[in-house]
Amino acid sequence: AEESAETPTIFSAEMKATALELKDTAMEAGLAYELDESLSTEVGPRRVGTPGDRLGIKWAVAKMKALGFDKVWTEEVTHVYWERGEIEAEVTGPYPQRMTAIALGGSVGTPKKGIEAEVVEFENFAALEAAPEGSLKGKIAYVSYRMERKIDGSGYGPAVIARGYGALTAEQKGAVGYIMRSVGTDNNRLAHTGGQREDKGVAGIPAAALSNPDADILSNMIRRGQPVTFKLKQSSKRHDKKVVKTANVIGEVTGRETPEDYVILGSHLDSWDVGTGAVDDGIGVTITMAAAKHILDLPQRPKRSIRVVLFGAEEVGLVGVKQYLEKNRAELDHHVIGAEWDFGVGRIYDMKPGVGPQALNAIREMAELFAPMGVSLNAANDAKGDSDLSLLGEAGMPAVEFAPDGSLYFDYHHTDNDTFDKVDPEAMKFNTAIYTMFTWLAAESGVDFRK
Amino acid sequence: AEESAETPTIFSAEMKATALELKDTAMEAGLAYELDESLSTEVGPRRVGTPGDRLGIKWAVAKMKALGFDKVWTEEVTHVYWERGEIEAEVTGPYPQRMTAIALGGSVGTPKKGIEAEVVEFENFAALEAAPEGSLKGKIAYVSYRMERKIDGSGYGPAVIARGYGALTAEQKGAVGYIMRSVGTDNNRLAHTGGQREDKGVAGIPAAALSNPDADILSNMIRRGQPVTFKLKQSSKRHDKKVVKTANVIGEVTGRETPEDYVILGSHLDSWDVGTGAVDDGIGVTITMAAAKHILDLPQRPKRSIRVVLFGAEEVGLVGVKQYLEKNRAELDHHVIGAEWDFGVGRIYDMKPGVGPQALNAIREMAELFAPMGVSLNAANDAKGDSDLSLLGEAGMPAVEFAPDGSLYFDYHHTDNDTFDKVDPEAMKFNTAIYTMFTWLAAESGVDFRK
Ligand SMILES: [Zn+2]
Ligand SMILES: [Zn+2]
Ligand SMILES: [Zn+2]
Ligand SMILES: [Zn+2]
The missing domain is CATH 3.50.30.30 (Glucose Oxidase; domain 1)
Known part of the structure; x- marks a missing residue:
């Protein structure tokens, strides 16, 4: 009797409890910060076609394997070379x-x-x-x-x-x-x-x-x-006929019920050659890897799969995601929902969905969990996803855009100053917590975000 | 009867009124800021022995003449060359x-x-x-x-x-x-x-x-x-036998009663070759020039002279002031008191004297004028003067050290970032006001700061 008095919810109390546990885990672990220190120290700048880019791909594959992702693979991306x-x-x-x-x-x-x-x-x-x-x-x-x-x-x-x-x-x-x-x-x-x-x-x-x-x-x-x-x-020199190879690096958490459906976490692994790409987009790479890792550490996999996609060749015109889209177009319907991080060092203060009208109920329930963290729910419902994911969003994939405070982002953006000392460990924990909660709820639920 | 009831003061009410007028003038004029814009735009970096150093000397002489200094001259300084x-x-x-x-x-x-x-x-x-x-x-x-x-x-x-x-x-x-x-x-x-x-x-x-x-x-x-x-x-290469010539540039406001005595305002005209030296020490160069200019614009000259000395070759070891001291040692007793600016972009918050015990009364009266501006009087009385002037202070010249907030100074110091955009126009007005008031009171009074 007591139970039926409550409004039925999309996410069960148990799921929400797990989401809050994941929040605590992320807030304590500081894993993204640690991973970004590794990426920016051991690899550094990763401009497409440079040795750093290739080293970054190796680093990402090795790190995802070490973190225990269920599957890790690369999908080749090609581009032409430009010499600074x-x-x-x-x-x-x-x-x-x-x-x-x-x-x-x-x-x-x-x-x-x-x-x-x-x-x-x-x-x-x-x-x-x-x-x-x-x-x-x-x-x-x-x-x-x-x-x-x-x-x-x-x-x-x-x-x-x-x-x-x-x-x-x-x-x-x-x-x-x-x-x-x-x-x-x-x-x-x-x-x-x-x-x-x-x-x-x-x-x-x-x-x-x-x-x-x-x-x-x-x-x-x-x-x-x-x-x-x-x-x-x-x-500087254009080498428009010199093809260079890079890759999208993909790590999967394989779902226990409908593994063919996946929640997408996006970021880009390439960077400009100045700076070490610790911010753009080392932060995105490592927040999304850390979010998946915290979910991997749960007693069981979520119902749906999670794909952490580190896109290649973003800086030169979203090249990696374009080739991803070509290759994976047939599976586009299985991209349940996505979120990308490509906006620097600040803390998330707003969440904007881009989902079907019915799915807004699920988004509202997520937002209730984020509200005590100071994250507002945007009244608009037109999110396509940031950077790379925007192309998947335009192709029909539901998305969420988590907006961090971007006040400082363009102080460092695409300069020598894009280095690890700019990364705020507390903001990294906070943002990882939100990505982890969102990802887990979306992957564990049966919500059709297109509806 | 009423007048005799007041405590006798070192500086007359009229002198203090003029000091406050000079404050208003400086706060309105923004002259130092304007001069620093000129120096850093039209000259730029001024490392000893470089074309910029020579151009800086020309700029300073021409500018002092244009501002109406009574005398302007240079005293040669030599150093050896170093190649970056x-x-x-x-x-x-x-x-x-x-x-x-x-x-x-x-x-x-x-x-x-x-x-x-x-x-x-x-x-x-x-x-x-x-x-x-x-x-x-x-x-x-x-x-x-x-x-x-x-x-x-x-x-x-x-x-x-x-x-x-x-x-x-x-x-x-x-x-x-x-x-x-x-x-x-x-x-x-x-x-x-x-x-x-x-x-x-x-x-x-x-x-x-x-x-x-x-x-x-x-x-x-x-x-x-x-x-x-x-x-x-x-x-980089040392050229220890290649002598380069630079100069101390001196501008004088000639006193109307004892022109052979002078108040010294110091700064250094040379800079490192990175940055434009807008901060180190363009700020000092232009605050001291502006302070003298405001006094030049009074109806009459102060009793004593004022010498604005832009030292050369400071960055390579106080070379300019050492040669100044050699050349002017016989006149050291006529250096009534001095103050130098070589500490960046902040506002003055403290004044520390280095004067004879009797002269502290005059310093206290000055400090009363600065107190409403938020400038404290330091309890110590051991100031020697900043940078260049410290050598004159050690040689016996009384000095005042005006301490500005130096929190940001070492963000820019000796880097490419020492450029005019770092200069705060309001702080320039404020600091010029204090230098102008101090200089005028010291030059107009008969106080022996050694006693
Ligand atoms: Zn980016
Ligand atoms: Zn970028
Ligand atoms: Zn200096
Ligand atoms: Zn210096």
Whole structure:
């Protein structure tokens, strides 16, 4: 009689109790932090096609096996090679100064002796786009837009467009080179690299980012009114015909009842070559591995399988997940729900689902468990999943987006500063706890998140 | 009758009123900030013997003239040249990783192909000193002591000894190279340079500092127990017979009554070659210039003269002030009192005098004007003056040390990050106000600060 008085729930009291035990386990273990220390110390940077990338794959396979995953395998991913080379940047007049710069991913190089030209400054990408055709003939175009710091990282979009299409646009107006203020919120003299978009064509002029302090110096010079000349020497090189092999690394916790259905935890194993990728996306790699490990340590496997997928070649345009999707399209319906971590060092403060209307009841019950941890349930229900998983989300896979405080993320993003000392051990425990609870509830339940 | 009831004061009510007017002027003007923007944009880094150093001298002379100083001149300073060259550092085994390093000032280079050896870690300089003779034969010594962050910069002393004498000591034990954790409180992947002490001899092995994140990585590797090998390629070079010329730049506000007596405002014009020296010591250069300018703008000159001395070659061992002292020793008694700024971006919170017992009354009256600004009067009376001025203080010149909050100073100190964006315009106004008030009261009064 007492029992029937309670509202029926999706997740049983026993399941919730186990979820809370898993929370305690994660909060005590600190496993993700430990794994990330290992990855960033023993492997370091993992840009696609480099020895570090291959070493990272070995590390991940060995570590997943050591953690006791039921199955561990790799799925080959191919891409073309890009060579960063060296870079030298300087203002040559009227106030000669060395500048800290970094090549944008995919950039061509300059001639060996470099290019030297007058700089034309634009306050943002739209202003560059509005420049008349031919108006940049023989010049170096410079977009000085400064990214805004926001908790949800929403300053990134308005800033990153200048990285994506800046060089291509500048070239169309006649420019011989393209420089931009780094897409970053810090004031460190470390420039931020990152990919250029190639869906509208490949820029044939060299492209580089200046650190924020250097952009300040350059803009201060330009403001004085005299022509400012800039020299860029960059030996980066596209090797569009040189195929390099990398991989998606997959570790499975095999479900005890419907092993053919799986909850997906995503992250990317590749990184840029600057920094050690401890943050982007070492944190995602190790939080998801740790979450699975805590579930592996339960007395029995959950009903459904869990797949921890460490995608390859994310930084160069979600290449790994695209090839995953091609290979696994037939199984897409068995991707029950997914969540990816690719957003740095902060603590989760919000959970946004992207599920069927009926499945929202299950999400609400999960959210009740997270609420005491300070995690809100987003009113929207349009999540597709972060980064790699967004492509699976768009292809129909239900997803949850756990939003961490991203205020600091773009201080380190794609710079030399992406190192393990930036990783907060307490936030790692907290975020691992949430991923573990979510994953276990989704894998143990029979909820159809598509409905 | 009413007037005689008041305690007689050292500084008249009128003088104090003028001091408060000067405060308002400085707080409104923002002149130091403007000057520092000019110095760091139009000149940039100013390491002794480099073109930037010569340009800085030109800039300072021209700017002092433009500001209307009554006299502006330079006094030649000579030093020997040191070439930084290039540096490449990497761990070669068991976990190969590129390291961010910077040569310590005065370091010799490695052979062209570099040196490669096992690293031996010491937790601090004392531990290195305690290593048995010959025990480091063929090794690279590594001191991993981490500087502590303190408001008064007192973490610097215990850390900097490893920079001063580390290489020399390591060499004595047989080491072939010396590396150390940067003397810095930040977590940026920018290593901190700085001079080595040469009073006990010149180290014959190459010496470099790793950034804090790199030192973390290296120590994490070493902790694993396997031998860690390190490769250092460094083309720095001592040119001990190549004399370079620099200068102390002096600007005078000529006193209307006893022009042969002067209040000294010190700072140093040279900087390291990394960063733009906007902080170290562009802030000192421009605060002292601005303080004098505000006094120049009064209806009449103060009784005594004011000398703004921008010392040269400070970073390489207080060379400029040593030569100033030689040249001006006969006039030492006419240095009424002095104050130097060489401690970064914070606000002044304490004033410590170093004056005769009777003159403490004047200091107390000054302190009463600063008290509402949150500046305490230090109970000690042993100030010698900061940096350059400390040598004049030791030679008998009275001094005041204004202590700013130094919590952030060693985040940027001697790194690429010493750029103008770190300079806080409000703190610049505040500190300039205090320097202006102090300087004017000392120059307008007849107080003998030696008594
Ligand atoms: Zn990422
Ligand atoms: Zn990334
Ligand atoms: Zn200094
Ligand atoms: Zn210095």
